[in-house]
Amino acid sequence: MEKVVYLVWRDPKEDVDPFAARLRGDLAARLRALPTLRGLQLNVADAAVAAGSGLRQTFLDPPPDAVLQVWVDSAIAPLRQPVDAAIAAATARHAAYLVTESRPLRNRQHPPQPGQRTEGFAQIALLRKPARLSYGQWLDVWHNSHTQIAIDTQSTFEYAQNVVVRPLTAGAPPLDAMVEECFPLAALTDPLTFFDAPGDKAKFEANLKIMMDSVHRFIDMGTIDVMPTSQYVLL
Numbered sequence: 001m002e003k004v005v006y007l008v009w010r011d012p013k014e015d016v017d018p019f020a021a022r023l024r025g026d027l028a029a030r031l032r033a034l035p036t037l038r039g040l041q042l043n044v045a046d047a048a049v050a051a052g053s054g055l056r057q058t059f060l061d062p063p064p065d066a067v068l069q070v071w072v073d074s075a076i077a078p079l080r081q082p083v084d085a086a087i088a089a090a091t092a093r094h095a096a097y098l099v100t101e102s103r104p105l106r107n108r109q110h111p112p113q114p115g116q117r118t119e120g121f122a123q124i125a126l127l128r129k130p131a132r133l134s135y136g137q138w139l140d141v142w143h144n145s146h147t148q149i150a151i152d153t154q155s156t157f158e159y160a161q162n163v164v165v166r167p168l169t170a171g172a173p174p175l176d177a178m179v180e181e182c183f184p185l186a187a188l189t190d191p192l193t194f195f196d197a198p199g200d201k202a203k204f205e206a207n208l209k210i211m212m213d214s215v216h217r218f219i220d221m222g223t224i225d226v227m228p229t230s231q232y233v234l235l
Contacts, residue, residue, distance in 0.1 A: 001038055002075040003101050004083070005162055005178055007064040007126075009093040016065060020044040020230075023066060024115075027090040028234040031070070034082050039071030040235035043180065045227050049121050052188035052228035059126070059225045060173055064095075067124055067178070067229070075168065084169070095172035099162040104147050107158035107182060112233035120157070120184045122231040127177040130220045139163070141218040142177075149214045150181070153207035155196040158182035180231075188228060 010019040023042055031040055044066040056063075070083060075098050087094050110119035129138045143161065151159060162178040187194035195211065197203035215221075 001071055001073060003039075003099050003162070004070045004072060004075050004080065004168065005097045005099050005164075006068040006070065006087055007095045007097075007173075007175075008066045008068060008087065008091040009062065010065045011092040012062075016045065017047050019065065020046045022090060023068070024232055024234065027086060030086045030090075031083060032235050034086075036073040036079060037070065037083070037235065038073065039069075040233075041069040042232040042234055043067040043069070043122050043124055043229035044232070046230050048117065048230045049188060049228040052121065055123065055188070055226060055228050057221075057224055057226040059128075059223055063225055063227060069162075077168075080168070094169065095175075096168040097172060097175060097178075098165040098168055099178065100165060102143070102161040102163075103159070104161065105151055105156060105159035109157040110182075112231065114233055114235070116232070118182065118231040118233065120182050121188055122158070122229050123179075123181045123183060124225075124227050124229050125179040125181075126175055126225040127179065127219065128174060128223045129176045130218070130223070132220075133218065138176075138218050146214045146218060149210060153195060153211045154181070155183055155187055155193055156181045157184075182231065 010016065023044065028040060031037055068087065072080065072083065084096065112118045129135060150156065160180040164175050164177055184193060192198050192204045195204050195207040197207055
C-alpha cells in the first residue's frame, strides 16, 4: 500500500465552504467507489478554523485550500489515474506527492468518526529542507530530536509526519514533507493553550522558547506553509 498527498486549490470564484462540502460529499463518494482506495482523509481551511488566521504562514502563492490524503494499493500512474481524474474534476488545481507516513502520536483523545469533523483542529505544515543541511541531517534533527520536543511543549493530541518520496504530477511545487498536528479548538486563538500552558504564562514562555529553538535547527522561517484546517476522515 502507498500513500499520496494531494494539495488542492479551488476556483477563487467559489467560496471555501461550498468547496469543502463538495470535497466531503461528491468527491469523497467518487473516490470511495474506486476498488484500489484503502483510506481517505480531507483537511480543509474552512469557516470552522477561520479564527485561526493568525497561525497561517504562507510561502506558496496562492496557498492550497485543502489537502487530500489518500491510501491506495499502488500509486503508479496507470493505477492512480482514476484518483487523479476525480480530484482534477473537483478542483481548480492539484499537486500530488508520494509520501512515507510516520505517526509518533495517534489520536486517542478524540478518535475520528468517519465522515464527521474531528474534534479541535489540524494544523498542516508544508516543509522545505534548508540548503544548509544535508538530507540526512535534516531528517535526523526533525525525526529523532524535534519530534518529542514538539509533543512535550504543545497541546498536540495527534502528530503525523509525511516525508515526500517524489512528486507525482507535473509542475508540483517543491516540497520535502508535510506535518499534521491536531490541537484543541481553543488553541486557534489562545497561544497559552497551543503551547500546553493554559493560564500559566511562565510555562508558555518556556515551552515557546524550547519549541522555537528546536524548530530553527531544521526549518528556515519564511520557507514553509502553515494552515489550520478541519480534519475529516472519510474512509
